[in-house]
Amino acid sequence: MSEAPVIAVDGPSASGKGTIARRVADELDFHYLESGALYRLVALDSLQRGIVSGESLVQCARQLPVSFHNERILLRDQDVSDAIRSEACGVRASEVARVPEVRKALLQRQRAFRMPPGLVADGRDMGTVVFPDAALKVFLTASPEVRAERRYKQLKDKGIDANLRALSRDLQDRDARDANRPVAPLVPAPDSQVLDSSALSIDEVVERILAWWRERSGGARP
Numbered sequence: 541m542s543e544a545p546v547i548a549v550d551g552p553s554a555s556g557k558g559t560i561a562r563r564v565a566d567e568l569d570f571h572y573l574e575s576g577a578l579y580r581l582v583a584l585d586s587l588q589r590g591i592v593s594g595e596s597l598v599q600c601a602r603q604l605p606v607s608f609h610n611e612r613i614l615l616r617d618q619d620v621s622d623a624i625r626s627e628a629c630g631v632r633a634s635e636v637a638r639v640p641e642v643r644k645a646l647l648q649r650q651r652a653f654r655m656p657p658g659l660v661a662d663g664r665d666m667g668t669v670v671f672p673d674a675a676l677k678v679f680l681t682a683s684p685e686v687r688a689e690r691r692y693k694q695l696k697d698k699g700i701d702a703n704l705r706a707l708s709r710d711l712q713d714r715d716a717r718d719a720n721r722p723v724a725p726l727v728p729a730p731d732s733q734v735l736d737s738s739a740l741s742i743d744e745v746v747e748r749i750l751a752w753w754r755e756r757s758g759g760a761r762p
């Protein structure tokens with residue numbers, strides 16, 4: 541039996557890939573994987589338990605006692621859906637994501653999301669490492685200014701305190717760390733479609749991806 545098709549949506553922080561990937565998954569009735577949430581969960585769990593590095597950190601990633609309930613995410617029995625969204629957690633996630641053994645520990649967990657009728661997966665290495673055979677690979681970008689503004693608005697809407705200048709600096713640091721790490725760096729897969737969303741609405745980006753998907757899957761409309 542051939543495996544369920546995957547649409548990989550990779551890109552830098554605050555490029556809008558989460559919102560877009562979720563919408564595409566809804567339109568196609570596909571499953572959805574937000575891989576960044578797994579790194580954020582390892583970050584939060586290790587912060588809460590005072591674990592900084594080494595084998596304990598890798599164990600943390602291997603054993604991550606997480607369960608997903610629609611939009612809510614439980615770590616042990618604590619609802620951490622909002623806690624993992626803080627900038628501090630994002631910065632720490634980008635640090636733990638540099639550790640090759642942590643990435644390895646999360647690999648199978650990510651691949652387990654691949655189920656019929658299909659999967660939309662967003663992250664940094666979906667098209668390069670986790671699902672190299674993805675049927676469609678999209679690399680979503682936006683200018684640093686647009687991304688900082690979007691993240692600022694996202695945090696404010698959630699009632700989380702934010703400072704645009706500090707956010708912009710954090711995003712740049714995080715981009716540099718994600719793009720320059722030796723393992724699974726943030727780079728477009730050679731066979732990906734690169735899409736700059738700076739001047740596009742969410743609907744326009746979703747429609748563009750669905751159009752690419754229709755081309756690849758033989759023109760079937762969702």
Ligand code: DC
Pocket residue numbers: 553554575576577579580630633634637662663664665666714718
């Ligand atoms: O997508 P995000 O901003 O929630 O991800 C948080 C961090 O996790 C990001 O800075 C880098 C890391 N990450 C990763 O290394 N690989 C992924 N597939 C997803 C996220």
